[in-house]
Every structure is written in C-alpha cells, then in structure tokens.
Amino acid sequence: MASKNRPDRLQVGKNHSFWQSWLHAWNGLKTVVVEERNMRTHLVLGAIALLCGWWVGLDANQWLWLSLAIFMVMLCEINNTIAENICDLITGPHYQPLAKKVKDIAAGAVVFAAAFAVIVGLILFVPKLWPLVMAWL
Numbered sequence: 710m711a712s713k714n715r716p717d718r719l720q721v722g723k724n725h726s727f728w729q730s731w732l733h734a735w736n737g738l739k740t741v742v743v744e745e746r747n748m749r750t751h752l753v754l755g756a757i758a759l760l761c762g763w764w765v766g767l768d769a770n771q772w773l774w775l776s777l778a779i780f781m782v783m784l785c786e787i788n789n790t791i792a793e794n795i796c797d798l799i800t801g802p803h804y805q806p807l808a809k810k811v812k813d814i815a816a817g818a819v820v821f822a823a824a825f826a827v828i829v830g831l832i833l834f835v836p837k838l839w840p841l842v843m844a845w846l
Contacts, residue, residue: 741790747819748786755779758830765837775833778826785822789815 724730741748762775792815796808 738787741787745786745790748783748790751779751782751786755783758826761834765834767833771833774829778822778829781822782819782826785815785819789819791815 724733742752758775758779762772767775789812792811796805796811799805800808
C-alpha cells in the first residue's frame with residue numbers, strides 16, 4: 710500500500726483548484742497558531758479587544774480601526790514567522806549575523822504594529838471607559 714507521504718506523492722507543482730489553495734492557506738494559519746505562542750497571545754488579546762468593543766458599543770468607523778489594528782498585528786506576526794522559518798531553513802543550526810538581523814527586523818515590525826494597536830485601543834476605549842472609572846471612584 711502506498712503511503713500518502715511518499716516523496717513521489719508530495720505536491721511540487723501548482724494547486725489544482727481554488728479549494729486546494731484554500732486548504733493549504735488554512736493549514737498555514739493553523740500551523741502559525743499551533744506553533745507560535747505569540748500568535749496565540751495576539752489572538753486572545755484581539756478577542757478581548759473585540760469583546761470590549763462590543764461592550765462599549767463602538768460605531769462602524771471605530772470597528773474598522775479596531776479591526777485594522779488587530780489584523781496588522783497578526784499579519785506582522787505571520788510575516789515574522791515566515792522570516793524566522795526561512796532564516797532557519799537557510800542557516801540550519803549555525804549562527805549567521807544576517808539571519809539574526811532579518812529575524813530582529815521582522816520582530817520589530819510586530820512590535821511596531823502592536824504599538825499602533827495600543828494607540829488605537831487607547832483612542833477608542835479611554836473616552837468610553839474613563840467616565841465609568843470616574844463614576845466608580
């Protein structure tokens with residue numbers, strides 16, 4: 710019986726359909742979530758931000774800003790993971806200063822996007838939560 714993972718059965722050409730492409734993309738997203746602790750953290754914080762947005766009653770424009778901030782952080786984390794994996798594939802277990810530089814820059818993009826998300830969160834939530842905090846005090 711032939712194994713599904715035999716080298717002669719692994720796909721090396723183009724995808725045969727839209728659904729095959731979609732399945733590969735979905736598998737990539739699952740891989741990032743399963744293998745990257747930071748992506749799981751971003752997902753949890755994004756979900757908390759969405760719940761807070763629902764709780765405070767964001768309007769459509771505010772939802773767009775919040776969604777943009779969340780998706781930017783996640784996209785940067787995905788790109789960071791891609792950069793790390795490519796560097797590791799090329800360098801193997803050896804230290805390479807240029808690979809470190811690439812990884813540091815990709816990680817910096819995540820930090821930059823996260824800072825943007827924090828700023829958006831402060832702009833959206835402080836005006837809505839401040840009166841509640843003041844009333845509680």
